[in-house]
Every structure is written in structure tokens, then in C-alpha cells.
Amino acid sequence: MSQTPNDPAGSTQQFQHFAQQQGQPDKAAKVNVGLIAGIVAVVALVAIIAIAIGMTM
Template identity: 55%
Template structure:
């Protein structure tokens, strides 16, 4: 009994449907977490710079 080979990626028809889909547009919202993290990093650098300046 011979078996048909199984395509682990799906059928050609499924792939064609996937390729034909339009990619979802990314929202242009600002990532709040990224902004908060950047502000914290800048504040930390300023605090360290002031500490180093006071030691001299």
C-alpha cells in the first residue's frame, strides 16, 4: 500500500490563499511602554552623570 507524501506546510491551495492575503496594516499608535522605558533610561543616565560630576 503506497501512501501519498504529506506536505507539512499545507497544500498548494492553502499557500496560494495565504500569499494572496493583504498584510494587516500596522497601527500608528505610539508604544507607551517604549517611551516610558526610554525616559527612565535617560533619567538614569542623568543621575549617574550628576553623581560622577559631584565626585570630582
């Protein structure tokens, strides 16, 4: 019995599916980092605008 229950070497189709699954988390991680950076930038911009408005009053 093999050590890994999910053996991608069973057939070409199974291997292609396995290879596609292995590549997906990298893309998702990059998108999440960009999304978080964008949210941080928007929050910082809103804070700067709020401070500027508060100083003019």
C-alpha cells in the first residue's frame, strides 16, 4: 500500500487534475495579499481625509 492515499500517478487525467490543484493556492494567496494591501490603503486614505477635515474646523 502506498504512503499517500491520493496518488496522482494513476492516470494522465488524474495527474493533470492534481497539477491544477497544486497551482491554485499560489494564485489565491497573491490575490489575498493584494486585496489586503488595497483595503489598508483605503483605510489610510480615509483616516488622512478625516484628520484634514478635523483640522480645518
